Amino acid sequence: MLAIAPVLLGFWPEDSIVMMTFGADRPFHARIDLPPLEVQTLAVQRELDELLLGPARRHYAQHVVLLYFTTDRAAALAAHRALRRGCRRAGITVVAALAADGERHADLEGPGRHAPGTPYDVSAHPFVVEALVSGRLTHRSRAELVASLDSDPQAVAGVEEALASSGLADEDAPTDGRSIRREGRWVERRVAELVAAGAEPSDDEAARLLWVLQASRVRDAAWSLISRRDADRHVRFWSALVRRTPDALVPAPATLLGWAAWQAGDGAKAWVALDRCEQVEPDYALAVYLGSLLQQAVPPEFWEGGFDWALGLGSVHG
Structure with a gap:
């Protein structure tokens, strides 16, 4: 035992x-x-x-x-x-x-x-x-597990530079239906490609991804991709991205990491990811919901991915 x-x-x-x-x-x-x-x-x-x-x-x-x-x-x-x-x-x-x-x-x-x-x-x-x-x-202690998701200052600096040079840092996150749908489609397509390839986004891609994930409906485009079948690959993807994320933008990727970890059966990593989110935004709704699922020992089979994140949004042409 x-x-x-x-x-x-x-x-x-x-x-x-x-x-x-x-x-x-x-x-x-x-x-x-x-x-x-x-x-x-x-x-x-x-x-x-x-x-x-x-x-x-x-x-x-x-x-x-x-x-x-x-x-x-x-x-x-x-x-x-x-x-x-x-x-x-x-x-x-x-x-x-x-x-x-x-x-x-x-x-x-x-x-x-x-x-x-x-x-x-x-x-x-x-x-x-x-x-x-x-x-x-892979970890000698929980403290070592926690440290594995700590920010990498050099990687964070690269994303911050990309945010500044692209002008995203001076823009608002998507708010209207058309822009949410447009950015959500890009997130859905690009995250799926990167996860399948076991690859990380460039600094420019990471900057755009992290910026638009501030919109909960855009975040849901990435959330809908997570399933038990490929949860381990999503854990690797979001773990790497969390370490590159400026503190203010941590809640969305950390919560997506937590969700993927739960689906992969790794409750310990899911809790650590939620701790990262809580440090920035204690009341982040999706993180609070996931925390309640973990606390009640709800099994991963309770949830299925693949939902229609864009339901009710306006159409985008072109």
């Missing part, structure tokens, strides 16, 4: 609670930060219960495994007592509960929960090795 967690998350968890569910209408996993012992008030523990066990209850999970990755055994024990009570109230069986500090693990359900624990090393576990080879486990 300790080997499965990093494979599911795509990074090695630290100071985290990882929950795996079984017997649900659709089994899922979830991760949340483990609060330090000194801040674990009753309100904080209730929030842990709602964020982790709320989706488990809604999806009718029958069994859970709870893994506490931390060097603070006391914090793990306090959080586990609260979550165990929540499981009992919900009729959910705790199959296993382990605290792991990277070197030793202890069973929090057994008499050895205060003992030093049993040595372990999952680095050579077949699950881990396969994930490393396939590229599914």
Whole structure:
């Protein structure tokens, strides 16, 4: 179980609670930060219960495994007592509960929960090795995953220069139906071509793309392209573009990245992408919606791409 967690998350968890569910209408996993012992008030523990066990209850999970990755055994024990009570109230069986500090693990359900624990090393576990080879486990920590989407100053400067030289920075984003449809058609066509080719836009193309994506209906042209079938390719495309995006224009590409990551089954990256959006625009509507889907553990199959983003817009000739 300790080997499965990093494979599911795509990074090695630290100071985290990882929950795996079984017997649900659709089994899922979830991760949340483990609060330090000194801040674990009753309100904080209730929030842990709602964020982790709320989706488990809604999806009718029958069994859970709870893994506490931390060097603070006391914090793990306090959080586990609260979550165990929540499981009992919900009729959910705790199959296993382990605290792991990277070197030793202890069973929090057994008499050895205060003992030093049993040595372990999952680095050579077949699950881990396969994930490393396939590229599914690429980050040593969540902080490293977050850093992978940080801005690249040199790349951002190139896009900013293109925005200025093209005059886009002095223009408004599309607002009328005809211009939205025209730019949306271009976005739909060009993003589809670049994603299929595994290529990145030039600075000039990136500048135009990021500028017109400020219009939500134009953004929807790119959104409509994302499907489970090719979600991984969209994740690569939008990940690269987010790193090139000036801060003020981050919300649209970051949210599209989050959506693609959700469709690809990578909830951890989806949350990190939403964090990038929230830093600029906390109330960005599509990001708020995606956050609610992730928090409720809604499966990617819930949504299908390919919708008509241009419905109701005026026609464009030529």
